[in-house]
Amino acid sequence: MKKAKDTLIRPVGYPQSLSTPIVTPLSTAVAFASNTPDELDAQYEGREQGFTYAREGHPNASVLAQRIDALEGVSGGIVTSSGMSAVFAALAALLDAGGHVIGGDQLYGRSLRLMKEDLPRLGIETSLADPTDARAFAKAIQPNTKAVLVEVVSNPTLRVADMEGIAALCAEKGILLMVDNTFTTPRAYRPFDHGADVVIHSVTKLLAGHSDVTLGYVAAKDAALQKKLYDFAVTTGLTASPFDCWLAERGLATFDLRFERAQSNAVALADHLAGLPGVKRVLYPMRRDHPDHARANALLGGRGCNMVSFEVEGGRAAANALARAAEGIAFAPTLGDVGTTLSHAASSSHRALTPSAREALGMSEGFFRVSVGLEDSAALNSVFTNAVQAAAKA
Ligand SMILES: *Cc1c(COP(=O)(O)O)cnc(C)c1O
DSSP, rough: OOOOGGGSSSSOOOOOOSSSSSSOOOOSSBBBOOSSSHHHHHHHSSSSSSSBGGGGHHOOOOOEEEEHHHHTOOOOEEEESSSHHHHHHHHHHHHHHEEEEEEEEEEHHHHHHHIIIHHTTOOEEEEEEEEHHHHHHHHHOOTTTTEEESBOOOTOOOBBBHHHHHHHHHHHHHHHHEEEEEHHHHOOOOOOGTTTTTTEEETTTTTTOSSSOOEEEEEEESSHHHHHHHHHHHHHHHOOOOOHHHHHHHHTTHHHHHHHHHHHHHHHHHHHHHHHHHHEEEEEESSSTTTHHHHHHHHHHHOOOOOEEESSOHHHHHHHHHHHHHHHHHHOOOOOOSSSSSEEEEGGGTTOOOOOHHHHHTTTTTTEEEESSSSSSHHHHHHHHHHHHHHHHH
């Protein structure tokens, strides 16, 4: 006869081992069993460490969050299901109805939408201002202004925000400074060292780095704000998948190497593009002709990051020809991948604007953004030579 314990669905625990795995195990468990109610109390009251229910935290999210915490110089950050859920958590957890937030006017597209559509619907007032000029932010301040949200380098024109001016303004007025550090990454800029209260990442991009996970990260310097972020994320279910966290942790292991290679390729590509006939302009913060060159040098320690934008002559036909001729370069609306990707503002991030509104922002049909990857630099440059030639012939 079978013993009762052999008929149980979950009779055996995880195999015990005196030695430990050298790679973080993937833990897909939704629930964690405790021995007694006393032990559960101890965990909930913080006297003992441990997990209870995955939405409230799981090992793979904890390990990943701690890795990013270390890069950003903070503790207690949380990993969320996407970059956008991290942006939303920061704004919705730390602002109340009746409050006001000022955002950079060139924020990531969905962050702009959050500012324009969703937050006002929830009773949070919003304004947009030019982050390259702290005076524009000063003008936008209202008596109920509680927070500012900026990206250090804007998309896709790669303008560099006046971080020192904005941080000084926030400190003077007692306003929370929230920084989306996705483009710059802690390798080029550590917002907490420069007065930020909250740091946000789309981990999807350079930190995970392989275009195979969607994840976000948000951390506050202040423990009470951190607790609010955590509770908001748990209550609204912004939990990240363990597998995504596991992949991102693996990606992070090579983040430093990937960043340095991608950015040195970007320097070379920006200079290469600038020398090609048919290229009207190149935007790269480390080039002398960039409007924020001096600020980029001061803020980013000479690191221009891996994004390069450029413009070629011609309309849609030239843009089509360029994308088609860019062999081995994915024409795709993302960034931070190991491989170089190419995106086109007029047909993706800025498609909702009228052509004349796009022209005003400098984003004609011939305007492209490159997220530079880890390819051989000379080979990459020659692909762009061919692509730009194809555009000129179209
Ligand atoms: C991609 C991106 C986001 C959104 O991240 P997801 O992971 O796609 O949700 C937010 N901010 C910036 C700057 C981004 O590039």
